[in-house]
Amino acid sequence: MDWVERMAELRQWSRGGVRAPHKPLLLLYALGRFQEDADGELAYSAVEEDLRRLLAEYGPPRPTTPAYPFHHLVGDGVWEVRSDRGPGSPGTGVRELRATNAAGRLAPELRTALRREPSLLGRMARVLLDANFPPSLHEELCEAVGLEAAPAEAERLAAARRQRDRRMREKVLTAYEYRCAFCGYDGRIDAVPVGLEAAHVRWWAFDGPDDVDNGLCLCSLHHRLFDKGVLGVGEGHRVLVSQRFVGHGPAARAQVTELSGRPLTGPQPGAAPVAASHRAWHTAQVFRGDPRPARAASSPG
Structure with a gap:
């Protein structure tokens, strides 16, 4: 067997x-x-x-x-x-x-x-x-689950397993000009980007394609929060923040709650934005609860 x-x-x-x-x-x-x-x-x-x-x-x-x-x-x-x-x-x-x-x-x-x-x-x-x-x-x-880390190289299943496109990361990071779509982080060490990742909006495990319109360039923190359902992408390509998220300190406010309603950074002109169908899948299957209301703009003094 x-x-x-x-x-x-x-x-x-x-x-x-x-x-x-x-x-x-x-x-x-x-x-x-x-x-x-x-x-x-x-x-x-x-x-x-x-x-x-x-x-x-x-x-x-x-x-x-x-x-x-x-x-x-x-x-x-x-x-x-x-x-x-x-x-x-x-x-x-x-x-x-x-x-x-x-x-x-x-x-x-x-x-x-x-x-x-x-x-x-x-x-x-x-x-x-x-x-x-x-x-x-x-x-x-x-x-x-108390499981020792599984080996990185698993026995490949036969034809039923799809092959990932290894160019996905480079295509997505290029489209977003090596900046986190949520916070704008664009760190490098020497000439190499660091802490930036290509996130699938509709997960690859659930038939999400390796296409730019299913990707976001995100910093490591926001990638994790996106995959945990704390963050999402709503209408008008604006950031959604779950009402279930609780963070009282200034770092949590600056990095998460104050993102609510903020437009995405990127992609650059000519690159495909996140497709509506992929946004809808993430909102229905990953994003948790209702989004927070968008942060009101400060009135001029």
Whole structure:
């Protein structure tokens, strides 16, 4: 059985660009726990809050529950659940899982394969990360689930895997004249740009193309906040800032809240701005909550 291929197939239930990374998040968490204790079970009542936090931080902006993947992942053949009622999930509800002392773990065949071939775990984790999350979140997500960093070079899946355009970064940074589209940062060390990255608006994992009209040149901070749903791009190519963001210090105000309503810096004339369809996807699938009202312009003294 090709377990790496099985990980990639978990995407098939996420249709129409809708983000639903419930199963991948539970699997990443389970792989991390497997590294700690290959024979241990995950009691739902003990891991519910961990899963809830993961879904809140890395899941879709709409409300969700950790009971969903705990129950439904059984049908993918990689996860098993038992409870006081015996083998199998007792139901989809939080109360049912708690009341019956439900516990889950990786399927027996998968546990056997991981023991036999330790490198398989890293390859599986890499596929789950690549297929469901942008690269800017991979390292911190591994840390969040207690997973040792997956190897950078994973076993390539066959023709089903798209190839990235390695020119994407250079094309996007050139279009935005090597300035962060949100704050204008344009730092260099000698002649080399530093701290500037090409962000996909519609994530590559969700069929976002490697085109300039799906990219933004962002500094490292704003790239991370953009991928976490703190920042977005609204009508008129103006910066959106989530009302859920809280930052009281002057740095948080200057770097985040005061960006609300600010027009993007760039792209240069002749370069394609962010396409409306990609902006709409990010607003629906990544941006969290409602945007803050635009900061009012100071009246002349």
